[in-house]
Amino acid sequence: xxxxxxxxxxVLESFHAFLYGMGFFASVLKxxxxxxxxxxxxxxxxxxxxxxxxxxLPVIAVLSLGLGAVIIIQGVSLLPQFGQGQLIYTILxxxxxxxxxxxxxxxxxAARSGTAISTELGNMVVSHEIEAYIATGINPISYLAVxxxxxxxxxLVVLNLYFNIFGLLGSYFVTALIRPIGFQExxxxxxxxxxxxxxxxxxxxxxxxxxxxxxVATYYGFQVEQASTEVPVMAxxxxxxxxxxxxxxxAILTLVYYL
Amino acid sequence: xxxxxxxxxxSVHDTILLEDITVGIETGSAVMVMGPSGSGKxxxxxxxxxIIQPTSGRxxxxxxxxxxxxxxxxxxxxxxxxFLFQDSALxxxxxxxxxLSLPMQVHHPDWSPTRMREQIDRLCSYxxxxxxxxxxxxxxxxxxxxxxxxxxxxxxxPELIFFDEPRTGLDAKSHDRVLELLKDRKEQGKTQIxxxxxxxxxxxxxxxxxxxxxxxxxxxxxxxxLTRTDDPRIKEILxxxxxxxSSYDSDILEILGSSDIDPFG
Numbered sequence: 001x002x003x004x005x006x007x008x009x010x011v012l013e014s015f016h017a018f019l020y021g022m023g024f025f026a027s028v029l030k031x032x033x034x035x036x037x038x039x040x041x042x043x044x045x046x047x048x049x050x051x052x053x054x055x056x057l058p059v060i061a062v063l064s065l066g067l068g069a070v071i072i073i074q075g076v077s078l079l080p081q082f083g084q085g086q087l088i089y090t091i092l093x094x095x096x097x098x099x100x101x102x103x104x105x106x107x108x109x110a111a112r113s114g115t116a117i118s119t120e121l122g123n124m125v126v127s128h129e130i131e132a133y134i135a136t137g138i139n140p141i142s143y144l145a146v147x148x149x150x151x152x153x154x155x156l157v158v159l160n161l162y163f164n165i166f167g168l169l170g171s172y173f174v175t176a177l178i179r180p181i182g183f184q185e186x187x188x189x190x191x192x193x194x195x196x197x198x199x200x201x202x203x204x205x206x207x208x209x210x211x212x213x214x215x216v217a218t219y220y221g222f223q224v225e226q227a228s229t230e231v232p233v234m235a236x237x238x239x240x241x242x243x244x245x246x247x248x249x250x251a252i253l254t255l256v257y258y259l
Numbered sequence: 260x261x262x263x264x265x266x267x268x269x270s271v272h273d274t275i276l277l278e279d280i281t282v283g284i285e286t287g288s289a290v291m292v293m294g295p296s297g298s299g300k301x302x303x304x305x306x307x308x309x310i311i312q313p314t315s316g317r318x319x320x321x322x323x324x325x326x327x328x329x330x331x332x333x334x335x336x337x338x339x340x341x342f343l344f345q346d347s348a349l350x351x352x353x354x355x356x357x358x359l360s361l362p363m364q365v366h367h368p369d370w371s372p373t374r375m376r377e378q379i380d381r382l383c384s385y386x387x388x389x390x391x392x393x394x395x396x397x398x399x400x401x402x403x404x405x406x407x408x409x410x411x412x413x414x415x416x417p418e419l420i421f422f423d424e425p426r427t428g429l430d431a432k433s434h435d436r437v438l439e440l441l442k443d444r445k446e447q448g449k450t451q452i453x454x455x456x457x458x459x460x461x462x463x464x465x466x467x468x469x470x471x472x473x474x475x476x477x478x479x480x481x482x483x484x485l486t487r488t489d490d491p492r493i494k495e496i497l498x499x500x501x502x503x504x505s506s507y508d509s510d511i512l513e514i515l516g517s518s519d520i521d522p523f524g
């Protein structure tokens with residue numbers, strides 16, 4: 001095959017894959033509406049929230065406490081040199097609430113739950129469990145993908161709030177060590193720096209990131225065809241593609257915020 | 260339920276796995292799908308059941324074209340089928356009871372838990388499955404998993420069932436019980452499509468044999484007619500089953516009405 005044929009074939013394959021991915025995403029959105037409006041078992045959703053949300057709490061707590069502490073140490077040592085000590089609260093809100101909270105939580109969940117979802121669904125394809133759902137007249141997107149998308153998205157929003165609280169708490173503990181400050185004064189200053197747009201932006205990012213992580217993970221899980229050796233390949237692809245899409249979405253949302 | 264395939268092709272990338280399959284299966288008949296390993300038997304059954312869409316061609320169940328239906332309509336058609344997978348395909352993250360209940364919970368949300376449990380207990384008793392229903396499929400033997408899968412395919416009381424190797428891996432007792440199930444369904448006039456190399460099923464259950472090889476339909480005819488075929492490849496495939504049991508030969512000859520006839524003349 002000559003080179004231009006190969007390139008053409010590759011372009012066509014990529015285009016088909018893109019259309020398939022969009023079709024899958026549209027199907028997930030459609031079934032999500034049906035899932036929310038229909039009375040049916042919430043077992044898979046409950047398990048997904050338990051796994052993604054509850055079990056990730058310790059790692060999120062440690063990370064956010066540590067990061068909050070690091071930001072305040074850097075801020076306290078640098079900002080007073082420029083006479084901008086009061087900016088530390090704005091910087092904490094901007095960095096933790098608007099940026100690090102949503103994106104770091106998303107990275108942790110993509111690495112943790114994204115791989116788990118891809119691997120689980122991939123193994124279900126190999127063992128014909130997905131075909132068993134189809135054969136029984138149960139739509140795998142409705143029964144398997146939608147609860148995971150909802151569970152991951154809901155968990156990510158809650159974990160982001162949790163990250164913010166622990167991040168700001170961590171920074172308070174460090175500040176209290178360097179320069180004794182009242183809890184009420186510290187959080188009063190933080191609340192003064194916090195706007196409703198900061199909170200809205202943070203929650204919006206979490207929702208978008210949650211949908212991206214779960215949709216990409218379920219998509220790659222269902223992409224496994226026959227062999228168990230495809231499962232780790234798809235799990236890696238799911239994390240890699242998920243990270244790229246998260247960064248792109250974060251850049252777009254941040255840009256929109258400042259426009 | 261009547262099942263029809265019309266010029267069905269299935270290919271993956273550039274490899275053709277099923278080629279121009281046209282066949283019509285009448286309501287109430289028992290069809291045994293035969294062919295060497297890798298000939299496309301399971302794939303053909305999955306296409307007939309609407310689990311996999313063909314690359315081209317038409318698949319009709321009771322006149323409804325499965326290739327032109329949306330997912331929601333397809334799920335309603337699939338609900339009325341049963342499908343026994345060769346490797347059981349039980350949902351590993353659920354208990355046996357949850358595996359058996361889920362199809363009813365989804366398709367009959369109005370059924371009470373008691374009614375669902377009664378249905379499960381009735382089928383377990385019918386197939387003499389006596390294990391604890393709170394176990395996970397991973398703790399069961401291959402044969403037990405197969406029985407659970409068989410019960411799952413029956414819980415919605417389907418008119419049409421696809422059995423992929425229904426007796427493979429079962430112990431002698433379950434072997435006989437499954438044969439009784441197939442006989443009972445035949446007597447009830449339910450359509451059965453069975454992929455198997457089992458001589459007893461061929462002789463006692465099958466009305467028609469569907470022979471495929473390398474994705475091509477070699478023959479679809481009554482058992483009696485096919486035993487008289489001159490086609491060497493069909494003879495070869497049939498003899499793989501015939502050689503397995505002497506009773507098969509006598510059953511076939513009985514069907515043909517004379518013990519003097521040599522099926523392959």
